[in-house]
Amino acid sequence: MNGFPYTHETPFHTLYTIGYRAPGAMDKINEYVSAGALLLDIRFLPASRFAPEWSRKQLLARFGRQNYEHLKDLGNVNYRDRTRPMQLVNSDHGLPWVYVHLQKRDVLLLCGCPEPATCHRSLVCQHIHALTPQVQIVHLVCKPRITPHWKEQREGKCL
Numbered sequence: 072m073n074g075f076p077y078t079h080e081t082p083f084h085t086l087y088t089i090g091y092r093a094p095g096a097m098d099k100i101n102e103y104v105s106a107g108a109l110l111l112d113i114r115f116l117p118a119s120r121f122a123p124e125w126s127r128k129q130l131l132a133r134f135g136r137q138n139y140e141h142l143k144d145l146g147n148v149n150y151r152d153r154t155r156p157m158q159l160v161n162s163d164h165g166l167p168w169v170y171v172h173l174q175k176r177d178v179l180l181l182c183g184c185p186e187p188a189t190c191h192r193s194l195v196c197q198h199i200h201a202l203t204p205q206v207q208i209v210h211l212v213c214k215p216r217i218t219p220h221w222k223e224q225r226e227g228k229c230l
Contacts, residue, residue: 081203083203084178088180103177104138108179110134145160159198192210
């Protein structure tokens with residue numbers, strides 16, 4: 072990024088990531104947004120054919136403009152074709168926006184993928200870490216809570 076204004080001494084808040092298709096994701100998002108985090112939706116298209124509560128309109132209604140933003144610049148152009156490499160729309164424009172907000176508050180990156188390792192939000196985090204290694208990055212991975220074998224598995228919870 073040209074003209075990158077931050078140094079290794081610049082203080083930042085924490086960057087969290089989560090995928091909405093992970094069990095218990097909405098509860099975890101509510102917890103972090105209630106604690107002051109900005110929910111930053113980095114999906115190419117902020118919609119879900121199967122879960123309308125994850126549309127931009129519904130997320131705006133739930134969290135408000137102060138706590139929810141969609142940033143297409145950090146979306147994956149190739150999200151529909153997993154055989155193609157992940158490619159961000161415009162990281163040169165999107166990443167500075169993230170840094171501005173990380174100076175003010177925690178940021179929670181949202182995508183649909185349940186696992187960060189196979190999601191473009193990890194690519195976004197790689198870019199951020201390369202430029203500012205002092206930013207703490209936490210992937211909130213949701214896993215089902217396992218109960219004794221004679222009981223059914225219960226609703227998943229995020230770590």
